[in-house]
Amino acid sequence: DAGVTQSPTHLIKTRGQQVTLRCSPKSGHDTVSWYQQALGQGPQFIFQYYEEEERQRGNFPDRFSGHQFPNYSSELNVNALLLGDSALYLCASSGLGRGSYEQYFGPGTRLTVT
Amino acid sequence: DAKTTQPPSMDCAEGRAANLPCNHSTISGNEYVYWYRQIHSQGPQYIIHGLKNNETNEMASLIITEDRKSSTLILPHATLRDTAVYYCIAHELISSGSARQLTFGSGTQLTVLP
Numbered sequence: 001d002a003g004v005t006q007s008p009t010h011l012i013k014t015r016g017q018q019v020t021l022r023c024s025p026k027s028g029h030d031t032v033s034w035y036q037q038a039l040g041q042g043p044q045f046i047f048q049y050y051e052e053e054e055r056q057r058g059n060f061p062d063r064f065s066g067h068q069f070p071n072y073s074s075e076l077n078v079n080a081l082l083l084g085d086s087a088l089y090l091c092a093s094s095g096l097g098r099g100s101y102e103q104y105f106g107p108g109t110r111l112t113v114t
Numbered sequence: 115d116a117k118t119t120q121p122p123s124m125d126c127a128e129g130r131a132a133n134l135p136c137n138h139s140t141i142s143g144n145e146y147v148y149w150y151r152q153i154h155s156q157g158p159q160y161i162i163h164g165l166k167n168n169e170t171n172e173m174a175s176l177i178i179t180e181d182r183k184s185s186t187l188i189l190p191h192a193t194l195r196d197t198a199v200y201y202c203i204a205h206e207l208i209s210s211g212s213a214r215q216l217t218f219g220s221g222t223q224l225t226v227l228p
Contacts, residue, residue, distance in 0.1 A: 004157070033215060042201060042218030043158065056215055090157050092216075103216060105157030 002027065004093050004106035012112045013081050021076040021109045025093030031055075032074040033103065034066060035090040043090055049074050078111075086113045118202045123223040126196075132189040134222050136202030139183040147178055148205045148216070149187045151198040158201065158218075161187065192226045199223050 005024045013019050025032050031050045035043035045058035049068035068074045072093075078085055088110050092103040119137040126132040138147065146165050150158040162169055162176045164185075169176045175188040189196055201221040 035216075035218075042199075042220055043216075045215035045217070048215060058215065092157075102160045102163075105159065107157050 004091055004104050006089075006091050006106040006109050008109060009107070010110045010112075012114060014114055015081055015083060017081050018077065018079045019081060019111060021078075021089050021091075021111070022073065023076070023091030023093075023106060024073045025091075026104045029093035029095050029104070030072050031094045032068060032072065033092045033094070034074070034076045035092065035105075036060070037088040037090060037108070039087070046076070081113045083113050086111060118204055118219055120200075120202050120219065120222045122220065123225070125225050125227055126189075126192045128194060128226050128228050129191055132192040132196065132224055132226070134187040134189075134200050134202075134224060135184065136187070137184045138202070138204045141182055141204045142206070145204045145206050147176065147182075147185045148203040149174070149176065150201045150203065150216075150218075151196075152201070152221070153195075153198040161200075163205075192224075194226050194228060197224060197226045 003026050007022045023032055033048040034046040036046055037043040046060050046064055047057040047066055048055050049066060052068045063079045065077045088108040090108045091106045094103045146163050148163040149161040151161055152158045162171055162174050164176045164178050166178055166182055178185045199221040201218050203216055205216060
């Protein structure tokens, strides 16, 4: 059973560019959350997708957007990249309903903005 | 989610029990205590959670005080592979189709020494 997968593993972009990160949830999971983790800090919640809609959003600007597909996979898009967007981007998936007590995290995508 | 407070770092000898404390004095009645850990350059990994009773699984034990204002995560026989940042999170479960986002603090860096 594959866990949460993310691609790419590493990415280097230039300021002002746009980037798309991808996530496939754990089998049987339908909810995907994205987190940003700056060096030396805990992960910070960006947003969450369920039933192809953004359900919750953290304190991130509109430059951060996302999408969820019918197969529950998800994309995170960041426009007009800033140096401060350099971070580890984590995807987490969870299941439906009361049994959904655990979030499974992927290995992350390391984004470097130069 | 309620704020949690953890020591920034701890050491533990290999083979001994690691006891990681967490204060959550403002926790509400419907918030669970969750523990995740993050090994260097990997995504966070769920360890255990509890509401008011002590809990044990194959990874760890969770002891929650009667007033629920603090808890302790116990790794009974720490190994070098347990070296990681450990996050204590007060987290409300919701029964609808989406899980509330996790609010991570800075966590405790546990170093298991040979």
